Amino acid sequence: MERLEISGPEAIEGLIGRSVGPTEWREVTQQMVNRFAELTGDHQWIHVDVERARTESPFGTTIAHGNLTLSMIDGFRDQLITVTGGFQLGVNYGWDKVRFPAPVPVGSRLRALAELVASEDLGNGWFHNVTRFTVEIEGGEKPVCVADSVGRLLAS
Numbered sequence: 001m002e003r004l005e006i007s008g009p010e011a012i013e014g015l016i017g018r019s020v021g022p023t024e025w026r027e028v029t030q031q032m033v034n035r036f037a038e039l040t041g042d043h044q045w046i047h048v049d050v051e052r053a054r055t056e057s058p059f060g061t062t063i064a065h066g067n068l069t070l071s072m073i074d075g076f077r078d079q080l081i082t083v084t085g086g087f088q089l090g091v092n093y094g095w096d097k098v099r100f101p102a103p104v105p106v107g108s109r110l111r112a113l114a115e116l117v118a119s120e121d122l123g124n125g126w127f128h129n130v131t132r133f134t135v136e137i138e139g140g141e142k143p144v145c146v147a148d149s150v151g152r153l154l155a156s
Contacts, residue, residue, distance in 0.1 A: 008086025021113035023079040064104040076112035096148040
């Protein structure tokens with residue numbers, strides 16, 4: 001799979017609009033959902049009560065938290081983007097336009113694609129980058145998450 005390779009400040013502009021991916025598939029398990037619930041304190045039954053979800057949920061099973069799906073992007077990112085030179089540090093600046101167009105039933109497999117949609121040289125060595133991640137579900141018609149990751153890279 002091709003990666004978005006950022007080889008230095010001079011290379012960024014040429015990468016805007018370039019898409020890469022998809023990543024390898026990753027299964028969402030009930031254990032992952034339960035661990036996320038424990039970490040966040042979000043124990044809503046639609047995520048953690050398998051029996052109730054089977055009978056009362058419109059999905060017929062438990063579904064992953066939206067924020068768990070969003071968090072999985074950080075693991076997918078390593079398969080999609082690499083910084084090979086010209087920078088000493090990268091930091092997470094936040095998220096823009098996060099959406100969850102479709103649910104993630106437990107047992108589903110997900111993968112992601114990425115596109116560098118914008119970059120701004122802040123003039124002080126920092127580059128402000130926006131990368132759009134689209135998370136797909138195997139067999140699904142719509143993505144399960146579309147989110148713009150905002151990061152900053154500090155030039156060496």
